[in-house]
Amino acid sequence: MSRLEPLLIDQSVKGRRGVGIPKSPVSQPLGHLIPEKFLRKKKPHLPEVTEFQVVRHFTRLSQLNFSIDTHFYPLGSCTMKYNPKLNEAMAGLPGLKNIHPLAPDVVSQGMLEILYNLEQWLIRVTGFDAFTLQPAAGAHGELTGIFLAQAYHRARGNKKSVVLIPDSAHGTNPASAALAGFKVVQVKSQSDGHIDLSDYRQKLTDEVALIMITLPNTLGIFEGQIETITREAHAKGALVYLDGANFNALAGLVRPGDLGFDICHINLHKTFSTPHGGGGPGAGPVGVKKELEPFLPVPRVLKEKEKFVMRDSKHQFPQSIGQMRSFFGSTGVLLRAYTYMVTLGEDGVKEMSRRAIINANFIRVRLSKIFKVAANEPCMHEAVFSGVPALKNGTKTLDIAKRLLDYGYYAPTVYFPLIVPECLMIEPTETETPETLEAFCTTIEKIAREIETDPEMVKHAPHTTPVQRLDEVQAAREPVLKWPSWNSAFNTFYEEKTQKSQGPQK
Amino acid sequence: MYHPNSTSDEKNLLKKIGVSSFEDLLPRLPKNHLNPGLGLRKNLSEMDLSREMEGLAGKNGSPLSFVGAGAYDHFIPAAVPAIQSRGEFLTAYTPYQAEASQGTLQSIFEFQSIVAEIYGMDMANASMYDGATSLAEAVLVAVRQTGKPVVILPDALHPHYRRTLETYFGSNPGIQLATVPCPHGVIDSKELDMKLSANKDKVAAVVIQSPNFFGCIEDGAEWTQKAHAAGALSIVSANPLAMGLLTPPGEYGADIAVGDGQPLGIPLSFGGPYVGLFACKQELMRKIPGRLCGKTVDTNGQVGYVLTLQAREQHIRREKAISNICSNQNLMALAVTLQSSLLGPEGLRDLAELNLQQAHYAASQISNIPGFKLHFSAPFFNEFVLELSGDAELFQQKALAMNVLPGLILKPYFPSLDRHILVNVTEKRSKEDIDRLVSVLRSVK
Numbered sequence: 001m002s003r004l005e006p007l008l009i010d011q012s013v014k015g016r017r018g019v020g021i022p023k024s025p026v027s028q029p030l031g032h033l034i035p036e037k038f039l040r041k042k043k044p045h046l047p048e049v050t051e052f053q054v055v056r057h058f059t060r061l062s063q064l065n066f067s068i069d070t071h072f073y074p075l076g077s078c079t080m081k082y083n084p085k086l087n088e089a090m091a092g093l094p095g096l097k098n099i100h101p102l103a104p105d106v107v108s109q110g111m112l113e114i115l116y117n118l119e120q121w122l123i124r125v126t127g128f129d130a131f132t133l134q135p136a137a138g139a140h141g142e143l144t145g146i147f148l149a150q151a152y153h154r155a156r157g158n159k160k161s162v163v164l165i166p167d168s169a170h171g172t173n174p175a176s177a178a179l180a181g182f183k184v185v186q187v188k189s190q191s192d193g194h195i196d197l198s199d200y201r202q203k204l205t206d207e208v209a210l211i212m213i214t215l216p217n218t219l220g221i222f223e224g225q226i227e228t229i230t231r232e233a234h235a236k237g238a239l240v241y242l243d244g245a246n247f248n249a250l251a252g253l254v255r256p257g258d259l260g261f262d263i264c265h266i267n268l269h270k271t272f273s274t275p276h277g278g279g280g281p282g283a284g285p286v287g288v289k290k291e292l293e294p295f296l297p298v299p300r301v302l303k304e305k306e307k308f309v310m311r312d313s314k315h316q317f318p319q320s321i322g323q324m325r326s327f328f329g330s331t332g333v334l335l336r337a338y339t340y341m342v343t344l345g346e347d348g349v350k351e352m353s354r355r356a357i358i359n360a361n362f363i364r365v366r367l368s369k370i371f372k373v374a375a376n377e378p379c380m381h382e383a384v385f386s387g388v389p390a391l392k393n394g395t396k397t398l399d400i401a402k403r404l405l406d407y408g409y410y411a412p413t414v415y416f417p418l419i420v421p422e423c424l425m426i427e428p429t430e431t432e433t434p435e436t437l438e439a440f441c442t443t444i445e446k447i448a449r450e451i452e453t454d455p456e457m458v459k460h461a462p463h464t465t466p467v468q469r470l471d472e473v474q475a476a477r478e479p480v481l482k483w484p485s486w487n488s489a490f491n492t493f494y495e496e497k498t499q500k501s502q503g504p505q506k
Numbered sequence: 507m508y509h510p511n512s513t514s515d516e517k518n519l520l521k522k523i524g525v526s527s528f529e530d531l532l533p534r535l536p537k538n539h540l541n542p543g544l545g546l547r548k549n550l551s552e553m554d555l556s557r558e559m560e561g562l563a564g565k566n567g568s569p570l571s572f573v574g575a576g577a578y579d580h581f582i583p584a585a586v587p588a589i590q591s592r593g594e595f596l597t598a599y600t601p602y603q604a605e606a607s608q609g610t611l612q613s614i615f616e617f618q619s620i621v622a623e624i625y626g627m628d629m630a631n632a633s634m635y636d637g638a639t640s641l642a643e644a645v646l647v648a649v650r651q652t653g654k655p656v657v658i659l660p661d662a663l664h665p666h667y668r669r670t671l672e673t674y675f676g677s678n679p680g681i682q683l684a685t686v687p688c689p690h691g692v693i694d695s696k697e698l699d700m701k702l703s704a705n706k707d708k709v710a711a712v713v714i715q716s717p718n719f720f721g722c723i724e725d726g727a728e729w730t731q732k733a734h735a736a737g738a739l740s741i742v743s744a745n746p747l748a749m750g751l752l753t754p755p756g757e758y759g760a761d762i763a764v765g766d767g768q769p770l771g772i773p774l775s776f777g778g779p780y781v782g783l784f785a786c787k788q789e790l791m792r793k794i795p796g797r798l799c800g801k802t803v804d805t806n807g808q809v810g811y812v813l814t815l816q817a818r819e820q821h822i823r824r825e826k827a828i829s830n831i832c833s834n835q836n837l838m839a840l841a842v843t844l845q846s847s848l849l850g851p852e853g854l855r856d857l858a859e860l861n862l863q864q865a866h867y868a869a870s871q872i873s874n875i876p877g878f879k880l881h882f883s884a885p886f887f888n889e890f891v892l893e894l895s896g897d898a899e900l901f902q903q904k905a906l907a908m909n910v911l912p913g914l915i916l917k918p919y920f921p922s923l924d925r926h927i928l929v930n931v932t933e934k935r936s937k938e939d940i941d942r943l944v945s946v947l948r949s950v951k
Contacts, residue, residue, distance in 0.1 A: 004608070004809065007618055008847055018848030019583050021856040024863035025937050033866050038755050039725050041853075044623035048850045051585050058613065058844065062687035065609035069593030082508050083597050086552050091775075095563030100573050101777030102914055104902065110565030111776050114704045124544045136635035136778065139820070150677060175820035181678050183702060184825040222942035253532070269598035273508075277837030279600040279632075279797070280611035281779030297673070313918070322673035325640040326576060326666050326766060327777025339559065345549030348507060350541075355509045355529055360530055361523045367886035378531040390633040397651070405606050410599070416821075431508040434519060446918050457878075465605035475802035475814040479791065481629045482619035 005060045005464060006246075008047040009483045018051040018260030023433075045485050046355030060380035062304045066410045072436055076382045076413035076425025077170070077218065079248045079270035086343065087274070096335060098168045101327035105309045112308030114482040115301045115331070119285075125242075125341075125349060126264060127257025135327045138245055140324065141265025141284025142176035142212070144297060147321045148263055148288060149210040149239045150180055151295040155319060155494055160209035166195055167505070168218045168417045173243060174262075182209065189419055192375045193219030193384075195229065204236050209379050210357060214243040215250070216380040218417040220360065222249075230260025237352075239263060247271045248429070249357060249381035262289050272337035283333040294319040299328055355430035356381045359437060365440040370448050374420045381425035386420050390448045393455035397422040402469065403461035407443045507548070570939055571911040572868075574889050575719070576637065576664050577777060578769045580747070580857075581934050586771045586844045595840060600833065604812045605804075610836065611811035615800040615845045624749045624846070624854070625763035626756025627743075627785035632797035632834040634782030637766030638670035641713065641743050641782065641794045643829055644762045645671060645681070648711035648739040650828075651793055655682050655704045658738075659696070660745075662688035662718035665919040667743065681710075691722040691882030691891070693729055702736040704777025714760075716744055716752070720928065721889025722882055727758035734759070746770055746783060746842075748887045750849075750858030754784075762786045763849040770847030772838055781838035793819065795829030857933060861888035865931040868940045872929075875948050881926055889930040891916065891923065898927055904950040910943060 030039070047380040049057075073080035079204075091097065100112050119131040135141035146163065153160050163177040166190040177184050185203050194217065211233050216222045223229070230240045240258045242264035246269045250256065256264050268274050269282035276282070288296065298320045299312035310328065311317070340368070344352060357380055364373055364383035371385035387397035401411035401424070413425040429435055450458050462468060516528075516868035525531060525724070532540070550558065571579065592611060601607030601614075624753035634640040645657050657675075659668060675681040686701050687694055693714070702709060712733035730740035741762045747769040755763035767781040768774075786794055792815060800814035811919045820827040830911035849857060865888040872878050875894035894901050898915045905912050913927035920926075931940065 005612065007619075009619065012850075016851055018585070019848055019853055021849075021860055021933070024860050024867070026867035027863050028866060030859065032863075033725065033862060034852075037727075038725075038752055038885065040749065040751060040757070042626065042754075043851045044620075044749070044754075044854065046620060046623055046849070046851045046854065047847050048852070049847060051583070051848060054847045055585055055589060057847075058595075058840075059592070061609035061612055062589070062592045063609065064612070065594045065598045066603070066606040066609075067594045067598035068599075071606075073599060075599060078599060079532070080599060086555065088591065088596075090556070093560060093563040095560075095566045095568070095656065097773045098568070098579070098777055099566055099580070099776045100571060100774050101577050102573055102575055103567075103571070103911065104906070106906065107567035107569060107911065108776065109567075110562040113565065114559075114562055121546065124546055124596070127542070136835075137750070137831075137833050139830045140635060140639075143830055147673065147677075155678070162629070167519075170832075171820040171822070171827070172830050173825045174825035174833045175823070175827040178825035179830050181680075189897055199788065222532070222534040223556060227536060250560040252544060253541065254535055254539045255542055255544075259536070275596045276599050277835075277836070278595055278598040278607070278613075279836035280833040281635075281835045281838060282833060283779075317542060322671055322676065323638075323666055323669035325670060325778070326636040326664075326780065330779040331776035332773075332779050339555065339843045342547065342550055343552070343555055343559075344507070346544050346546035346819040347847070348549045349544065349546065351507070355516070357531055358519050358523070358528065361525075362519050365523050378525075378533060401603070402605065410606060411603050432733060433510045434515055461744055462605045466608050467605055467808055468806055468893065469812045470604050470804050470812045471802045472812050472814065475812050476817075477798040479814055479846045481791075481798055481814075482615070482622045485623065495840070 004465060007051060007483055008057050011049055011053055012047040014048055016048045016050055018049055025358040059211055071410050072432060072440060073410040074412045074426045074428055074440060075410060076427040077245060079427060079429055081273050081429035081430035082274050083275040084340065087339045090339045091332050091335040100144055109308055111303050112310060114338055115334060116303055116308050118334055119412040121341050122266060122287060124283055125251055126287045127255025129290040130293040130296060131285050131287045133285045133334055134297050134324050135265060135284040135286055136325055136330050137280065137282040138265055138267045138284040139172040139176060141286045142172055143179060144286045144324055145241050145263040145265055146176055146180040146210065148292050150294045151319065151321050152239065152292055153209050160207055162207040163208060164208055164211040168193060168419055169212060169214055170245060173212045176302060193217045193221050194223060197225060201357065202230065204232060208236060209239055210239050212241040212243055216246050219374045219384045220376045220382040222380055226259050246381060249353055251353045253353050261369065263292060265486050268333055268337040273334045273340045274336040281330050281333055283330040295321050297321055299326050300424060341378055351431050355436060359428040359432060362437055363428055367444060370444055371424065384420060385424045387422040387424050390451060391422060392451050395451050395455055395458055399458045399461060403447050403458050405462040406464045409440055409443065456506055507593050526838050530656060538575060539577060541699050565732055569906060569909045569911040572929045573911055573914050574941060575914045575928055576666065576766065578775055578930060578932055579774055579934055580769055582773065582930050583770055583848055585848060586841055589842050589844055595893055596837065601813060604810065606811060613798050613840055613843055615801060615811050618799060619717060619841055620846045622785050624746050624754065625785040625893040626754035627763050628788040629791060630783065630785035632795055632799055633839040634784050635784045635832065635835060636778065636780040637743065638667040638740055640764035640784045641667050641780030642671055642674045644741045644764050645711060647762060647790060648741060649681055652710040652739060654708050654710040654922060655680055656684055656708045657681060658684050658686055658701050658712045658720060660688050660693045660713065660715060661685050662691065662715055662720050663713060663715050664719045691720045691884040695720040698729065698732055702732060709735065709736050711739040711741045714740065714742045717748055719891065720882060720891050721886040722884040723752060723887060726755060726760065727940050730758050730760050732759060747858055750854035751862060751920045767842040769837065771841035779835055781835040797834045864933060864935060864940065865889065868931045868943065871940065871944045872947060878947060888932060889928060892927050892929050894925045894927065896925060898925055906948050910946045912943060912947060
């Protein structure tokens with residue numbers, strides 16, 4: 001029997017319904033309320049199924065997934081740690097879940113207090129002076145940070161049009177800078193992932209508004225020259241941005257605010273353990289130093305005389321960059337992160353990064369016999385390797401990644417950063433046990449042996465997943481992005497229904 | 507504590523790593539900044555934390571609320587959170603390893619299908635952050651596609667959406683935002699003509715919101731025709747629930763349809779996370795931002811799903827990417843998929859009509875009270891602007907004292923609407939709730 005599940009639309013039978021909608025007790029004829037020309041004529045092709053069909057369909061789909069709850073995710077730069085159930089329960093409290101974003105402050109005191117406290121926690125952990133919780137994701141945080149830098153320079157009359165970005169940086173860095181209208185100039189990385197200081201100095205002109213740095217860098221190594229880099233940037237009147245994607249390595253150990261950074265975003269869905277949800281939602285709060293606080297987006301949460309207030313007026317924040325999204329923020333995500341931080345407390349936050357670093361170094365040492373470590377020194381939260389020494393008989397890193405799926409491990413991040421050939425990036429996080437790490441490494445060793453004894457089998461992995469390798473070329477050549485619409489141009493359903501509902505009711 | 511915390515674990519691991527202490531693993535960290543005191547509280551047990559959070563949640567009020575304005579209090583069937591909270595969906599990562607992510611991928615494919623069908627468009631992406639950012643991305647697509655700089659916004663556009671566009675494009679010399687007045691609650695036809703001719707050959711897009719911020723239904727077909735006649739694209743921002751009843755953008759030839767999926771299965775949650783919907787005509791397929799999931803086959807010819815057309819995206823194109831977006835609001839998209847699947851075409855229509863009927867009942871009852879009147883006469887969906895006889899702030903305070911929140915005060919957004927509130931009535935407000943609102947309004951006027 002196929003383990004796959006047909007599309008829900010293919011299980012549809014006319015007339016079935018998953019939820020009953022009561023009739024309005026105060027109905028008037030529809031024609032009295034809306035002109036005929038505004039009424040929908042063509043029925044949307046949505047499934048007509050029972051609630052049970054919906055539940056079984058999506059439960060079966062869920063079982064086709066790997067997830068943190070079911071599998072180890074050694075996914076570098078993604079910080080796939082355990083997502084505590086407590087956080088779900090707290091974010092789901094009716095008194096928090098059902099608050100309207102535009103409710104008057106007097107109605108949302110508890111919510112505002114939590115959000116205010118979360119800002120204070122983030123300020124303390126990072127060493128910045130102020131935070132905005134608004135950005136919806138890391139990339140959205142970057143864009144916010146870049147707008148902040150732009151507003152800062154404009155307010156000072158600086159004409160600076162360049163953003164410096166290391167070539168090893170995440171692709172969102174240059175994409176965000178370009179979206180804000182900056183010219184992106186790449187700075188070279190050395191083979192160990194560190195910024196090439198001489199290239200940096202050459203490119204650090206008066207035109208540079210901002211330098212975006214990932215710390216630890218994408219090889220999982222702490223940039224030892226960071227204070228030199230930030231100092232020299234400031235001497236040229238440039239600001240320094242920290243891409244906080246790897247903050248799980250730093251929390252409690254060092255504060256970016258102490259190292260000369262001016263702006264940073266924190267991926268709460270990584271470091272502070274809010275669930276990834278198969279690709280979102282996340283949250284990317286942005287912290288800034290005092291000089292940048294006037295530019296933070298509105299609305300802002302403030303404490304005034306023991307009351308919490310949300311303010312967005314132009315008069316109060318004349319220099320604000322404005323608003324970055326529909327409403328205050330991804331509050332449901334913020335609540336989970338807050339719960340996580342408060343549960344850990346000061347010692348727990350420190351222990352979190354400590355254990356993450358120890359786990360990553362265990363992986364680094366243990367797998368250095370199979371792969372080549374990208375930097376020959378202790379790593380921070382993740383271990384980066386070149387797969388080349390293990391790749392025999394025409395195999396590639398991708399094959400190892402796919403074969404891991406057969407053994408019940410999600411694949412590590414592969415082929416990033418690009419400066420490492422056949423790269424594997426493994427981030428175990430602090431929440432995995434030594435037993436899991438040991439078993440994972442033993443599996444890698446086993447796959448390395450399989451490459452010698454049965455390379456064809458490895459090249460065609462995975463074999464045990466619901467589907468095998470998928471034809472991505474076909475998917476892109478003639479994309480099929482939705483199920484078919486109704487064949488007939490018009491379905492009279494709505495016209496019938498409209499006429500019916502115009503009869504007297506009640 | 508969520509990590510294995512026995513000290514023997516740590517000692518063993520350090521021994522296997524070959525160092526004698528944790529500090530040996532930190533050769534490059536600046537010693538003078540290492541291990542700062544953070545000034546955080548001590549850890550809390552699950553029990554203590556629950557008590558504390560419940561206490562904070564209890565500080566929030568729960569008035570009978572008629573505030574909508576882009577975030578709506580709709581009924582969510584139990585099956586939606588039950589499925590959405592399954593660990594296999596909740597704790598999965600972005601489906602880059604397609605073989606291990608077919609559940610997420612197929613549900614994205616179904617989401618894309620549902621969004622396209624609801625808006626009557628050819629296709630949709632895997633979702634954006636929310637309604638405002640979807641609109642910002644649509645504007646970018648239009649400017650890039652037409653090579654023209656001017657984007658016309660209606661005055662009745664949600665003010666937060668407008669603010670978001672101003673933040674995104676305010677310092678971008680390639681994009682100019684212009685506003686067309688809506689003196690009667692909807693776009694004024696003559697004013698739109700004037701704006702289009704004043705910016706002849708320079709208009710990239712006309713943005714239409716329907717229902718708009720005031721709840722009024724725009725003549726999307728007519729404004730789209732005018733946009734096209736001027737060589738501009740038509741971008742429609744629409745509440746997807748209203749599409750159960752109202753002509754969807756695809757039916758009148760709009761080029762891009764966007765909106766917030768919040769009304770379909772997502773709790774208010776103080777503004778987020780919600781989900782941005784983004785649908786378009788087929789010819790824009792390779793020009794749009796965001797993830798796309800496509801159908802394909804595996805090496806055995808079995809049907810499967812993958813992320814596709816990734817050459818548009820930041821991880822490949824870097825500064826030349828169509829957008830900097832790197833995620834989708836997948837879990838919220840799943841809620842929309844679940845809610846829409848439970849409703850089906852008839853449920854979507856019936857739910858939309860229930861909203862419409864309840865809101866119109868409220869409007870007619872309220873306008874019978876002396877001193878209150880509907881400010882606009884344009885047709886509306888589930889929201890309307892109410893003119894009060896006096897100061898809205900004072901009025902709200904009095905109503906709140908009776909635990910009723912009658913609507914959103916409009917003065918901060920539209921200074922001329924200084925005695926006006928925006929009243930939203932969803933299916934969750936029963937006839938009794940509405941009658942209570944009416945009696946409160948009578949007593950505080």
